[in-house]
Amino acid sequence: MPGHPRVDTGQLMELLSVSLGAYYGDFTAAAADQRLTASQAKTLSVLRRGPAAMRALAGTLACDASNMTGIVDRLEKRGLVRREASPGDRRVKNVVLTPEGERTIDAIRASMHATTAGLATLDAEERATLHALLSRVFAPTPEGD
Amino acid sequence: MPGHPRVDTGQLMELLSVSLGAYYGDFTAAAADQRLTASQAKTLSVLRRGPAAMRALAGTLACDASNMTGIVDRLEKRGLVRREASPGDRRVKNVVLTPEGERTIDAIRASMHATTAGLATLDAEERATLHALLSRVFAPTPEGD
DNA sequence: TATTGTTATACTCTATAACTATA
DNA sequence: TATAGTTATAGAGTATAACAATA
Numbered sequence: 001m002p003g004h005p006r007v008d009t010g011q012l013m014e015l016l017s018v019s020l021g022a023y024y025g026d027f028t029a030a031a032a033d034q035r036l037t038a039s040q041a042k043t044l045s046v047l048r049r050g051p052a053a054m055r056a057l058a059g060t061l062a063c064d065a066s067n068m069t070g071i072v073d074r075l076e077k078r079g080l081v082r083r084e085a086s087p088g089d090r091r092v093k094n095v096v097l098t099p100e101g102e103r104t105i106d107a108i109r110a111s112m113h114a115t116t117a118g119l120a121t122l123d124a125e126e127r128a129t130l131h132a133l134l135s136r137v138f139a140p141t142p143e144g145d
Numbered sequence: 146m147p148g149h150p151r152v153d154t155g156q157l158m159e160l161l162s163v164s165l166g167a168y169y170g171d172f173t174a175a176a177a178d179q180r181l182t183a184s185q186a187k188t189l190s191v192l193r194r195g196p197a198a199m200r201a202l203a204g205t206l207a208c209d210a211s212n213m214t215g216i217v218d219r220l221e222k223r224g225l226v227r228r229e230a231s232p233g234d235r236r237v238k239n240v241v242l243t244p245e246g247e248r249t250i251d252a253i254r255a256s257m258h259a260t261t262a263g264l265a266t267l268d269a270e271e272r273a274t275l276h277a278l279l280s281r282v283f284a285p286t287p288e289g290d
Numbered sequence: 291t292a293t294t295g296t297t298a299t300a301c302t303c304t305a306t307a308a309c310t311a312t313a
Numbered sequence: 314t315a316t317a318g319t320t321a322t323a324g325a326g327t328a329t330a331a332c333a334a335t336a
C-alpha cells in the first residue's frame with residue numbers, strides 16, 4: 001500500500017553509494033579492531049569458503065597477482081593463513097586459513113554492529129525481497145556461488 | 146507470489162559484500178578511464194554537491210585530515226578542483242569543483258555501465274522498494290543529506 | 291587553549307615489468 | 314612457449330605526531 005515515491009536511477013545510485021559506503025566503513029572498522037586492513041580482512045573472508053591459489057585469490061579480490069604476495073606475507077606472519085604446496089602442480093601455492101584466521105574473520109563479521117543492526121530491522125519477506133533485488137542489480141555469480 | 150526463499154542475515158551480508166565489490170569495481174574502472182584513483186573520484190563526487198572545507202571533506206570521506214592534503218593537491222594540479230580562502234575563518238580553505246572537475250565526475254558516473262544496466266532492470270515499483278529497504282538498513286543522513 | 295590545514299614519517303595497497311621455477 | 318608466484322620499483326592511500334597560523 002505504500003505509494004511509490006518515484007525513485008529515479010540517479011537517486012538509487014546515490015543511495016547505493018551511501019549504503020555500500022556505510023557497509024564498507026563498518027567492515028573496515030571491524031577489521032581495524034583486529035589490527036587488519038580491509039584488504040587483509042577481505043582476503044580472510046574469501047578464504048573462509050576454502051583454500052585458494054594465489055592467482056585465484058588475486059582474481060577474486062580484483063587486484064594484480066603481485067599484490068597478493070605482500071598481503072599473504074603479512075597474514076602468514078600473523079599466523080592467520082599459511083601457504084601449502086599444491087600436489088598436482090608444483091608451481092601453485094594454496095593459501096589456507098588457520099584456525100586463528102577463522103576465528104579472526106568470524107570475529108570481524110560478528111562485530112559489524114551497524115550493518116547487522118540495520119539488517120535486523122527487516123522481516124523474512126523483506127530480507128528475501130532485498131536479496132532478490134540486489135541479486136538482480138549486481139547479477140553476480142554465473143557460477144553456483 | 147514468489148515464495149520467500151528464507152534468506153538469513155548471513156546470506157544478506159554476503160550479498161552486500163559481493164554487491165559492494167561489483168559497485169566499487171565499476172566505479173574504480175570508470176575513474177581509471179579518467180586516470181583518477183577511487184579516492185580522487187570519490188572526492189569529486191562529494192564536491193559535486195557543493196564546496197567543502199578540507200576538514201569536512203576528510204570527515205565525509207572517513208579518512209584523516211592529513212590525507213586530504215595530498216588528494217586535493219593532485220586534483221588541483223590536474224585543474225579539477227581549486228582551494229579558496231574562506232571569508233569568515235582565515236584558517237579554513239574551501240575546496241571547489243572547477244567546470245572541468247564537474248565534467249569529469251559526470252563522465253565517470255555516466256560510464257558506470259554495469260551498475261546502470263543492473264538498475265535499468267528494475268521497474269518503478271522495484272526501485273522504490275529497493276530504495277526504501279536500503280534506507281531502512283543503512284539509516285543514513287540524520288542531516289538533510 | 292582549541293582548531294585548521296600542512297608537513298614529516300612509516301606502512302600498506304596498487305600496477306608494471308622482469309625474474310624463477312615449473313608446465 | 315606459457316603459466317604461477319615472486320621481486321623490484323614507483324606512485325598513491327592511510328594514520329600518527331608535530332607544527333604554524335588563526336580563532
